[in-house]
Amino acid sequence: MSVLNFSSIHLVLLSSLSVVDGYFGHYEMRCGFSSKDPHDVEFLIQVYGNKKLLVQYNSTTEECTVYTQWMKNFTETACKGPAFLAERREEMKKYCSSNVPVVYGYLLDKTVEPYIRLRSVEPFSTRHPAMLLCSAYGFYPKPIRVTWLRDGQEVTANVTSTEELANGDWTYQIHSHLEYTPTSGERITCMVEHFSLTEPKLYDWDPSLPKPERNKMVIGACGLLLGVVFIAAGLIYYRKKSTAGGVLVPTMVLPESYGAI
Numbered sequence: 001m002s003v004l005n006f007s008s009i010h011l012v013l014l015s016s017l018s019v020v021d022g023y024f025g026h027y028e029m030r031c032g033f034s035s036k037d038p039h040d041v042e043f044l045i046q047v048y049g050n051k052k053l054l055v056q057y058n059s060t061t062e063e064c065t066v067y068t069q070w071m072k073n074f075t076e077t078a079c080k081g082p083a084f085l086a087e088r089r090e091e092m093k094k095y096c097s098s099n100v101p102v103v104y105g106y107l108l109d110k111t112v113e114p115y116i117r118l119r120s121v122e123p124f125s126t127r128h129p130a131m132l133l134c135s136a137y138g139f140y141p142k143p144i145r146v147t148w149l150r151d152g153q154e155v156t157a158n159v160t161s162t163e164e165l166a167n168g169d170w171t172y173q174i175h176s177h178l179e180y181t182p183t184s185g186e187r188i189t190c191m192v193e194h195f196s197l198t199e200p201k202l203y204d205w206d207p208s209l210p211k212p213e214r215n216k217m218v219i220g221a222c223g224l225l226l227g228v229v230f231i232a233a234g235l236i237y238y239r240k241k242s243t244a245g246g247v248l249v250p251t252m253v254l255p256e257s258y259g260a261i
């Protein structure tokens with residue numbers, strides 16, 4: 001499986017709601033997991049008041065963490081002791097151990113591999129002459145890691161990334177920028193790790209690929225060609241008109257894009 005830590009996949013099992021005098025309380029039981037191995041599961045019980053986390057039980061430490069002062073007395077008595085822990089272990093076995101392998105299999109079934117595009121773009125600032133953009137499109141599930149390597153070493157400085165953006169269907173996309181100063185002979189790589197990939201995918205930047213300047217040159221060249229065609233057409237029109245003894249000063253209408261070149 002991938003090196004990614006998938007404890008960020010949480011299965012919310014049970015949620016109970018109560019409203020008293022406009023006070024809105026609920027709790028959640030969660031199984032966090034990164035593989036289908038039941039030993040890998042982290043069981044959490046979270047108690048919320050008005051959507052604010054008040055207390056959390058964590059099966060890894062077998063302790064409760066209190067996030068608000070007035071719950072302190074409650075947790076000091078109710079949230080510990082052998083009977084309490086035995087019940088929580090039982091719950092974890094009941095809810096997580098049976099469900100996680102099923103959900104894991106379901107996720108594996110539904111995964112969609114990201115489509116990766118690596119390209120050169122205009123830098124954000126003038127501090128660096130070059131910027132690369134590595135985009136991952138259309139992947140599922142959400143957790144993903146996009147990192148940059150320079151000659152095999154991870155680069156963290158001058159990297160900016162978007163969040164995982166929802167596409168509106170159930171897939172996601174993410175974009176990571178690397179601002180850098182190119183040096184000859186170096187190898188810049190975009191590395192993508194995702195649930196759908198059995199190992200990280202590496203995309204090496206090929207500096208001979210079109211840069212934005214070159215793209216502009218190509219567009220410019222096309223525009224120029226178009227301009228030449230129009231001039232030629234204009235001249236033919238002019239000659240036809242003049243041989244016909246008609247208008248002597250024809251108006252040559254150039255396409256708008258020609259003027260922008």
Ligand SMILES: *[C@@H]1O[C@H](CO)[C@@H](O)[C@H](O)[C@H]1NC(C)=O
Binds near residue numbers: 042044059060061
């Ligand atoms: C639960 O406790 C473990 C060990 O301290 C910790 O690594 C983990 O992040 C905790 N989980 C949550 C959701 O806080």
Ligand SMILES: *[C@@H]1O[C@H](CO)[C@@H](O)[C@H](O)[C@H]1NC(C)=O
Binds near residue numbers: 070073
């Ligand atoms: C918590 O318990 C202490 C004594 O153990 C008591 O003095 C204090 O008033 C209690 N706090 C609340 C909010 O009940």
Ligand SMILES: *[C@@H]1O[C@H](CO)[C@@H](O)[C@H](O)[C@H]1NC(C)=O
Binds near residue numbers: 127157158180
């Ligand atoms: C990141 O950019 C700063 C300038 O903005 C530069 O001084 C620094 O060396 C860069 N870091 C790396 C690792 O390239």
